[in-house]
Each structure stands twice: as C-alpha cells, then as structure tokens.
Amino acid sequence: MIFEKLTGLLSEQFGVEADSITMETTFEDLGADSLDIVELTMAVEEEFGLENMGEDDMSGLSTVADLVNYLKSKLED
Template sequence: MVFEKIKKIIEEQLGIEQNKIMMNTSFKELEMDSLEFFQIIIEIEEQFGLQIEDAEAITTVAEAVKFVEENVDCV
C-alpha cells in the first residue's frame, strides 16, 4: 500500500508510468533534478503526515517505503 502511494506520487511529479517504478529503483535512475526530488519528499510527508529530516539519505523507492512504514503508525 505504501509502495503504491509512493509510486503514484512519483508518477504525478515526474510523469513516469508507474510500471517503470520498482522497489529497487533509485531516484538517480529516474533522472530528476533536486527540485523534483524535494517536491516528491514534500508530497510523501504530506500524504503520510510525517517529517523526513534527512531526505538525502533516501536514495531508492524501497528506502522511502521503509522510512514511511517505520515512522507511520497506521499504514
């Protein structure tokens, strides 16, 4: 469920088809600039009601999913 929501956020922000976004996809592979990356981080924070202090430490979709799952009570 978290993975699906994050895929949707990435799709909406970058216009990338969801089927091209896998758990092991790195944000670098998605060829986004830093502004696009931080827009995705902000959207994740808003969607899940959390604060990501060290966004640069999140380098893959899987790391984003893991962060959300570990920091949100009812996912």
C-alpha cells in the same frame, strides 16, 4: 499500500508510468535533481500526514525501497 501510494506520487511527479517503478528504482533513474527531491518530500509529507521530513532524512535514501522502509518506520511510531 505505502508502495502503491508512492508509485502514484512518483509517476505523477516524474512523468513516468507507475508500472515502470519498482522497489529497486532509484531517484536517479527517475531523473530527480535536488529541487525534485524537495518537491517529493513535500508531496510525501502531505500524502502520508508527516511533518518535518527534512532534507537530511531524504539525503540518505536512494531507492524507492529506502523510502518505503523510511515511511514504514515513521508511520509505526
């Protein structure tokens, strides 16, 4: 469910087909720059009801799988 929500967000934000996004897709593959990452962070916070997801948290993530695993750990707390 997390992956499906994320593919929707990523598809919308980066203008790519949701079907083209896999767990191995990197943010670089999507053409993300630092501003895109900030916007993605805000969208993820809103979508998943998280607060204070910092740039530091996102800086260590490079693939969709990394973000899915990060969200799983945050949502289980």
